[in-house]
Amino acid sequence: MKYQVVIAGIGGQGTLFATKIFTEIARLHGFPVLGSENHGMSQRGGSVVSHLKLGEFHSPMIREGDADLLLGLDALEASRNLPFLRAANGGHGALCVVNAPALGGFPDPGVAAILDGMGVQVCPCPADAIAMELGNPLTANLVLLGLATSQDRFPFTYEEVRDTLEGLSAPSFRAPNLAALERGSRFSA
Secondary structure, three states: OOEEEEEEEOOOOOOHHHHHHHHHHHHHHOOOOOEEOOOOOOHHOOOOEEEEEOOOOOOOOOOOOOOOEEEEOHHHHHHHHHHEEEEOOOOOOOOEEEEEEOOOOOOOOOHHHHHHHHOEEEEEEEEHHHHHHOOOHHHHHHHHHHHHHHHOOOOOOHHHHHHHHHOOOOHHHHHHHHHHHHHHOOOOO
């Protein structure tokens, strides 16, 4: 398998935890993993972006137009990272799962037409609101990851992500983390 992932958010949204989940799943499958993280001013709400390459690659950075998945924990950060998405070339394009506060608010209509022309599947989700409904605003990243597992273009099954999340979660966070993942997997716009 060769799969390239960009995870984009702001400090405190769980970008690095989502990266850890992907890395652990790949490790369990025996896939090589290369990654790079850009933390910016993450402690002050600044950009945090992870590039992950699962499979046989030689450098950690993803080139524009090569990402198979953009997991956007923040709509603005997702917009900034759209150029990394891969267009369809005889198959399907990339998958873009985004935390969008208002359904229909992402992407901008002009950008939506471009992404559609590229064959990119966009899945907006009000993950922050769902996480708040669940009583844990820090699980929006897991709501989005759950939504990603329900898409055909995602490389791992829901069960693989759930089992990995269960193993990585501290006991006090395990139940809310799993609830967020499960709720995201059932989300439909």
